[in-house]
Amino acid sequence: MPGPRVGDSGGSTLFRWEILIPTQRYVFTVDSGRLEEYNRQGELSFHRFSRYQGLKADHPVHGMIAWPNTVLLSGPVTVVVDPGLVMQGEPLPAALAERGLSPGDVDLVVNTHAHMDHVQANVYFPDIPIVVHEAEFGGSPARARTGFGERARLLSGDEGEIAPGLRFLRTPGHSEGSICLVAETDRGRLVIAGDTVGPLPSYFASMELPAGFPGADRLLQSWRRIRELDPAVLIPGHNPPMRAGISG
Numbered sequence: 001m002p003g004p005r006v007g008d009s010g011g012s013t014l015f016r017w018e019i020l021i022p023t024q025r026y027v028f029t030v031d032s033g034r035l036e037e038y039n040r041q042g043e044l045s046f047h048r049f050s051r052y053q054g055l056k057a058d059h060p061v062h063g064m065i066a067w068p069n070t071v072l073l074s075g076p077v078t079v080v081v082d083p084g085l086v087m088q089g090e091p092l093p094a095a096l097a098e099r100g101l102s103p104g105d106v107d108l109v110v111n112t113h114a115h116m117d118h119v120q121a122n123v124y125f126p127d128i129p130i131v132v133h134e135a136e137f138g139g140s141p142a143r144a145r146t147g148f149g150e151r152a153r154l155l156s157g158d159e160g161e162i163a164p165g166l167r168f169l170r171t172p173g174h175s176e177g178s179i180c181l182v183a184e185t186d187r188g189r190l191v192i193a194g195d196t197v198g199p200l201p202s203y204f205a206s207m208e209l210p211a212g213f214p215g216a217d218r219l220l221q222s223w224r225r226i227r228e229l230d231p232a233v234l235i236p237g238h239n240p241p242m243r244a245g246i247s248g
């Protein structure tokens with residue numbers, strides 16, 4: 001079923017959401033040419049993240065591929081958040097096609113931040129604005145255009161509106177210009193947090209980060225802002241959606 005198009009929402013600013021591609025990771029090492037894979041069936045993304053952190057010291061040749069939660073928002077506009085990676089099989093265009101959509105049916109792409117795993121598949125959307133915070137580029141439009149071309153629509157400030165019913169909050173910590181998206185749904189408030197919330201779900205649940213964690217103070221400040229929003233659903237970049245009760 002095609003999602004609603006601009007003007008089809010009857011004046012409502014509510015959004016529906018679904019995850020087009022769930023987050024996932026692949027971890028491997030190579031020792032003297034011998035490949036070892038660390039991808040057990042049924043694991044969640046953060047299990048592999050933890051294992052990856054643990055094996056790096058003993059395996060100088062190591063790698064990880066991470067795909068973020070790629071989210072489709074349907075409402076006053078149709079939005080793809082964090083298109084993810086380009087790879088064989090083209091999973092993102094296929095996930096859209098499965099829903100009767102093509103990239104041309106999407107009005108906006110939003111990147112929660114400009115890291116490669118979130119932005120590489122922007123290339124599937126050559127004709128629409130790519131929304132990203134200018135602080136990802138040191139506030140330099142010229143730098144943004146280098147990576148994003150003329151269609152970068154740069155956000156500025158601490159919060160604001162991206163489209164009717166779709167707001168952003170700047171939540172630095174993981175990166176300088178990381179944002180959270182805030183939308184209302186018929187089941188309450190949705191917050192898409194990107195990598196602002198992570199890497200382990202327990203960190204956000206306990207509001208504690210390990211000693212020396214990069215950007216910890218700013219992350220905790222951003223987490224407090226997210227909790228103040230009291231979301232019914234919170235979608236982190238690399239963990240499954242968290243449901244009501246997250247704000248304790």
Ligand SMILES: [Zn+2]
Pocket residue numbers: 066068115117118195237238
């Ligand atoms: Zn990421």
